[in-house]
Amino acid sequence: EEWQEKGAAVGVRQDIDANGRPVLKHVKKGVKDFQFGRTLGEGSYSTVIAATDRQNGKEYAIKVLDKRHIIKEKKVKYVNIEKDTLNRLTDHPGVVRLYYTFQDEQSLYFVLDLASSGELLGVLKQTTTFDEECTRFYGAEILDTIDYMHARGVIHRDLKPENVLLDDQMHVKITDFGTAKILEVPHKPPIQNSDAGPEAGSPLDGADINKANSFVGTAEYVSPELLTDKQACKASDLWAFGCIIYQLLAGRPPFKAGNEYLTFQKIVALEYQFPKGFPEVAKDLVQRLLVLDPAMRLSIEHIKNHQFFDGITWGRGLWRQKAPKLK
Ligand SMILES: Nc1ncnc2c1ncn2[C@@H]1O[C@H](COP(=O)(O)OP(=O)(O)OP(=O)(O)O)[C@@H](O)[C@H]1O
């Protein structure tokens, strides 16, 4: 048993039980299985470090969280939401993959895909703006990933260029799921008897019971419905998507003011302008996403068919092609 304590290599081990029968055992990875390297970045409750698996030389990003700090800052819920969400989103190239979690005396560890080209925001700052081809490519990979998340009942709720990472081939890896909302499978209430009144037996549609509340994302990308009735829904991610498309082409987000309150005022008033020279087709797309009523926003299918994405091959082909040169 002692090799389990030492955090021996993951995988299955041949063992013999009391009756001499072969037993296969799963053992967890531990800190000792990795050679830690450079620090990739710091979060409010975390440090992300590049690490190599001693067994197979594979490189990962390991997100390390201090247990005492997590508990003191009351972030336990967020850590477990991040783990549960990432465990539901395991087979899409656009989501940062979670391979293992483990803990020791002081820390919690998430072993993640290494996105070695950093944040989309950083890359955007280098070129100030993207041209239409780059915006189309990165917009398409982000949208394809949102489609996958929503199909699995996950609303990200904090989509922004800082949370869109890039791998060594400059393909998208979306991260930061600690504030995501997992939509419970809709539960139809049992049929009420007729005198129970309308509200008791009202047919709950997916939207009603799948609303999320309490968390508010990053000011510039927050949807109006989150500000007016504290409810996020899948369409809230598409509002953020519209802000990202605008920002890639304009070099700044559509709603930005001196402080958060003034930014929120602009959002609920839909107060934004397109800079001169903003491409007309992209403008039409953004205008159909930055719509105050979430029900009136373009659906993912309609976005995919929008003229702005003409020429994009959706599905696996999108992820096999070379990323365009940034200019
Ligand atoms: N899988 C990854 N590969 C490469 N770099 C990463 C990866 N995950 C996070 N990073 C980088 O590490 C830094 C910290 O990320 P982390 O998710 O821990 O905190 P954060 O979300 O940026 O901050 P906060 O928790 O305050 O929102 C960020 O700059 C991020 O770009």
Ligand SMILES: O=C(O)C[C@H](Cc1nc2cc(Cl)cc(Cl)c2[nH]1)c1ccc(Cl)cc1
């Ligand atoms: O072993 C698991 O997979 C489940 C645990 C659950 C868990 N144990 C915790 C202990 C502490 Cl002190 C804080 C949090 Cl948020 C904790 N979450 C866990 C361990 C590591 C990570 Cl990264 C997340 C959750």
